[in-house]
Amino acid sequence: MKLYYSPGACSLSPHIALLEAGLPYELVKVDLRAKKLENGDDFLKISPKGQVPALAFDSGELVTEGPVIVQMIADKVAAKNLAPARDSAERYKLLEWLNYITTELHKNLGPMFSPVLADDAKAFFKDRAMGKFKYLDGQLAGRDYLMGSQFTVADGYLFTMLLWATERLGFDLSSLSNLTAYKARVAARPKVQEALTKEGLLKAA
Template identity: 45%
Template sequence: MKLYYTPGACSLSPHIVLLESGLPFELEKVDLQEKETASGHDFYLVNTKGSVPALELEDGSILTEGAVIIQYLGDLVPEKQLVPLPKTMERYRLMEWLNFIATELQKSFVPIFNPSYGACREEAKKTLLRQFDYVERQLGKKPYLMGERFTVADAYLFTVSTWLGAADLEIDQWKALAEYGKRVSERPAVHKAMIAEGLLQG
């Protein structure tokens, strides 16, 4: 498999999950401004959406959308328990979190990263404050989103929470979230992914 990624983008979550899974994979960096891969190819020929992550499977087909990719990867290694079993309420709870992170948290960062939304930036910050207040309440004293075990949802939430600084928001205002972020960052797979993407010094 090959993961197409951009450092620090939402593709960090499948990068983390790949490392947690122990599955063999390659990485290819993508310049999202130029829509070009590190090997000099037109990224639109890989993913016609022009966005990361994109996962090239063994048969050459491409899987897109981070929340889908990480569930797919988790299902490849059921022994790792990165996703609950299909058709269980726990699996639907996981999907509930993934949808919330994708449609509420990640999308709320769009005005933060896109200058053309300048007038909406302050409103986006207010929205993010409310949304992360909700996450804080849900985390409570749990080590991970689903309870005692790290799942793919944690890879996704951790990734999105690393963007708080771009919104001029301090993670420390949420005690449980800050502790959670530290806990997740100390996982070997997370540490390795962040070094590989140049987000941490080796």
């Protein structure tokens, strides 16, 4: 498998999932502005969407959209419990979380990276996102992870959004104690550390 990624982008979520799953893969870095790979190849010829993540299988199949990719990864190693069993009530709860993260967080945080977005528009998106984070803080009370005591692929996705918010967009989430503890808990996982290191995101000690 090949994971097309950009450091710190939402492709970090399937990168974490691949490492947690213990599956062999190759990382292929994409320049999202130029739509080029490091070797100069045109990324649009591989994925016409021009976005990461994209996961290419040896069969030639290409899968895009992070929430779908991470479920595919989890289903390949069901014994790792990175996603509940298909058709179970818990699986639909996982789907609920993945959809919440992609629509309520990802799509509110993404526009804030735009250099042409006016400050009042950024403030609007920030205020909306803070409301979502407050909701998550309440949901995480008494839980280690979104689904309870078990780490799932939804946690890798939420962690990526928390990194965006705190490390790149200047959110102060310190008043949200459950969410802050959750972020530290996920960050401490060895495979998460490995993904951050491979993408060059860990600051030197």
